[in-house]
Amino acid sequence: MKLKVVLALLFVMVGAGGYWFGKRNLPTSQDLAGMMVALSPDLEPGAIELVGCQLTQRVDRPAVDGKGFTRNVLTADLSLFELENVGLRPSQAGTIVYLAERKPVSTQLIDQAERLVRVVPAVIATEASTPSLSRGTRDDQTPRGDVAAMSRDKIREVFAMPEANLAFRLTSRATSDEGGQAGLPEPHPDAPRFHAFAESVMALDAPMSSQVSLLYRGPTAAPEQLLAGTVEVPKELVFTLRSEGSAKMLGAALYRYQVAHCRQR
DSSP: OOEEEEOOOSOOOOSTTOOOOBTTBOOOHHHHHHHHHHHOSSOOTTSEEEETTEEEEEEEEEOTTSSEEEEEEEEEEGGGBOOSEEEEEEOTTSOEEEEEEBOSOOHHHHHHHHHHHTTSOSOOOSGGGOOEEEETTEEEEOOHHHHHTOOHHHHHHHHHSTTEEEEEEEOOOEEEOTTOOEEEEOOOTTHHHHHHHHHHHHTOOSSOOEEEEEEEESSSOOGGGEEEEEEEOOSEEEEEESSHHHHHHHHHHHHHHHHHHOOOO
């Protein structure tokens, strides 16, 4: 069950001698970055960066057995998200999931989506790596040329569809032997190209909102070993916190920071 809460706290404290925010003592970007790490059950120091209204969360995780590597990078223009009314949902692990939905379509959102579309690779070799327009549980495969030529009006039309979003995915298929026994997935021929695309998206200047999720075979983010990847415009901000109290503390601080520093066109 997801609980909707309105975050209008005047004071927030994390730990003894921690962070105090009052009417005349607004949270700084360093305060918020430190708070997000402190209240998270799994983020490492340095995983969060906040510059102005631009939030970046980067999580790299090698598999315990050294046979896999995941990279998840969220870049969010905080002005595009509804931070006053948010959802809090308990997880099976005993933590609390904080969810802030994206605001209605705006010029700022279209600007950022258009910049993302313009760095789609010039050639997509096979159907398995074709960009898709994601509509909830349905993906409409779209030829790359059509994606590259998407006008602002077309991008706006995509976001206006119910449950729609703009997403680009790469998948790899498992191989099988002569007996039909499934083997391990092999990296896709377009793996290096999609890796470069993801890197280009992560390098786009602020303000920008994107979500990049990459899975590699092996212990590092080697381009030719990319097994699966998704690059999309995030529909919501999702953070895992230690407790409901932690989620409310962070939520109140994020909202007050947004009011003070972020403007939406």
